[in-house]
Amino acid sequence: LYYYSKKKFNVKYKLVSLKTAINLIISEKTIFFSTVVISLYTTTNTVILGFFADTREVGYYTTSQSFLNIVSTIITVPLSNALYPFVGKAFSESKERGMDVIKKITPIVSYITFAASLSILFLSPFLIKLVYGHKFDASVPALQIISFLPFIIGISNILGIQLMLNLGLDKLFFKTTFIASIIGFVLNFFMSKYY
DSSP states (O other), rough: OHHHHHHOOOOOOOOOHHHHHHHHHHHHHHHHHHHHHHHHHHHHHHHHHHSSSSSHHHHHHHHHHHHHHHHHHHHHHHHHHHHHHHHHHHHHHOOHHHHHHHHHHHHHHHHHHHHHHHHHHHHHHHHHHHHHHHGGGHHHHHHHHHHHHHHHHHHHHIIIIIIIIITTOOOHHHHHHHHHHHHHHHHHHHHHHHH
């Protein structure tokens, strides 16, 4: 990818100073901290579960989570990366043009991610056996429980990253992700302990 972009688009890479990098993080701190918060509440699930469950149960959960990461890498990440410049360009032309694009891509993303989630829900026994083997059959219920994450992430990406950030609602985006992360963190403790 590096060599392709360099050759095809004559992209020139240069080392930037630490001061420039820090200034960029400071100027875009709301988006930076939003991604930090999202990473924190999505990666602490396993740690919190480890306080209440034995290593075998944590292993089954991480198996289902890692399978969803594979699905995310194949479906939601490419969709997000492909759409963001397209949506951003539309919003740079006008708010109305941007909203039109959002209205057009929302059903497409919804259908793709919903179909993926539904497939995971019903095919999880087969998928777990195919990828991890029959010794991980106990991961199936955990995968079925979290099977609709691709759909939720897809909608979240449209409403949060594609829409809110392009409308300059960075602070509201951070506030939303921060509140959701606290709720998620509390629910993680409660559900890990009792369920």
